[in-house]
Amino acid sequence: MSASGFATRLIALTRKETRQMLRDRSNLIVGLLLPVVLILLFGYGLSFDVKDARVTVVLEDSSPTARNAVAGMRGSPYLAPAWATSMAEAEQMIRAGQTDAILRVPGDFSRRLAAGDAQLQLLLNGVDSNTAATIEGYVSGALAIPAQQQADRAGNKPSGVASVVVVQRMWFNEAGESTWYLVPGLVVLVMTLIGAFLTSLLVAREWERGTLESLFVTPVRPLELVLAKLAPYIVIGAIDLAMCLLAARYLFDVPMRGSLWVIILASLLYLMVSLGLGLFISATTRNQFAASQMALLTSFMPAMMLSGFVFDLRNVPVVIQVVSKVLPATHFMGLIKTLFMAGDYWPDILRDCAILALYAVVLIAATRRSLKKKLD
Template identity: 75%
Template sequence: MNASGFVRRFAALLRKEVHQMLRDRSNLAVGLLLPAMLILLFGYGLSFDVKNAPVAVVMEDGSPTARQVLDGLQGSVYLSPVWMKSMPEAEARLRAGEVDGIVRVPMDFSRRLAMGDARIQLVLNGVDSNTANTLEGYVGGAVGKWAQGLADRAGGKAAGGAGVDVVQRMWFNEAGISTWYLVPGLIALVLTLIGAFLTSLLIAREWERGTLESLFVTPVRPLEVVLAKLTPYLFVGAIDIALCLLAARFLFDVPIRGSLPVIVAVSLLYLAVSLLLGLFISGKTRNQFQASQLALLTSYMPALMLSGFVFDLRNVPVAIQVVSHLLPATHFMGLVKTLFLSGNHWPTILKSAGILSLYVVVLIHATRATLRKTLD
């Protein structure tokens, strides 16, 4: 008798919980859609492989022998040679981040090869130390393959070297320290996290408590509400920016080669984007639990996995690249790394700052629309 009563009570409670779960679509989406998204994202979207990396090739020695040395760069799925006329042109492309490295064949290459002491210069962009080290291996392997073929044709003499050395030089991260690459990206992650989560509960909390309706009978306009909620957290975020910069410089010894006022300005601009995104989510959901979930799914996780923080976005499928470039974190991530390690590259600064400013304008209008003086 007691067993049958337990079964009836349990069945009734189970039906209630199932119906409640089916009605709560946000929880159901997290439980079913989030794992599927993570599986697809990690399986197809994340890659530590380096493929089709653009490499500038400067042939100061135009002899057939010199060109044969770099035949291994042609047709490779890992390298995409971009032929340049001069070293200054190639260096400009490297500073702009348009190529990941420079392969330079000096004008005395053929003469020194005949003496068994030829050299090829390899300049790498050390902002991404993982990509730089991988490229060094690819280029060295291509030259080594040619050298081995030359040695085989010569009857095994100078096998494995053929008197050709690849002289490597790292730009922007001379020591090849991964911390220099990761810490600027961590600043972007910190601003994303604190920005979205600081404000994602503000409007939703007032909707749940019923205090927001009292503002509807006042002359206060939605834009004024948005700006009033945004401003205090900009000051809090500014303190966090200062802490991040102090830690980067004095704890992790990361060089700051760009202008410090520019770094602070663009960081505040990105912080405003993150705060406004949190406010928009809060105003749209009107529920604190849903707002916190959406803030995590739409801000921190994409910034962590799709912004170029860990790996080069050029190595992921085109669809993932398109999605990543719609994220404000992607533009700030590349900009802050450039400012820290490369310096003031104004075309990059103006382009990224312009995109972030556009996000600010769009999110202000979108958030204001969630605060219309109407009751649903």
């Protein structure tokens, strides 16, 4: 078959797919509107950064010494301290969900401070363990402020007591803002979404409506069918990518330290993988309901939960790590975070892009095979 036949048919099929995509409003809702909603929700809605943590201070010792010891609480930008008169009252507040933590200054605080072994009690609501741990850090930081000030007042001279001071620098994300790593992860989720929700229905729909049977008995080749189905969704994916990048840059002020063209290239590569996976599921299940369920279970949920998006893969058991390594999303997730925050780190770029390219080729070839123009 001549190359011109291939080109004519490919163009005709692509035109058909594009028209179908544009006429089905639900496609555009999922393809363009949902990403916008996700960008806004992820950018603004998801945050691990605890602000105004509610800590109730119970002063059982109301001496100036005790007051001074917890004075730092007021100064912390992360804490919103409240005051309670009795432990019973404060415990009731924690139970009612009105406060996140209780800082108790025991009645014998001043006396024991003089003796050199004073204790403060911090009572946390452990239900939200992550917030609890963060609050604990904030509180100990705040409590250190008066001591620090005292030390400063004493002058910056050798105190006579040796101590190690941690001087910490967080690379790539100096302020430790969670938005910075959630937004690059969003690129992964949006690219996955198009594959999972849009392309997973494409071939199954044609099986269900019987349109493939008519199409098969024409000079059409399976590869032409696959390529034509991918084409319009690559455009949608590219638009989504542009929206994500613009939002990251201008709405959320996330740095983009890697080269833009590498980010775009890697994202398009992953887009191919995601679309290919969707098409493959669609072509093999031949049923829209099963296809969307499969896509949800095999691509979207894992991309959200197991790709290192929010949950660090270093912390999970080996079995889960193996599962996550099988997911293409995991490789892209690592790569895109590096590209956004760290910059062009070529060994990673080359390795992950090679893996993604391999996935793309294998999936598209597999889809082509599953459309081998037979009904049985």
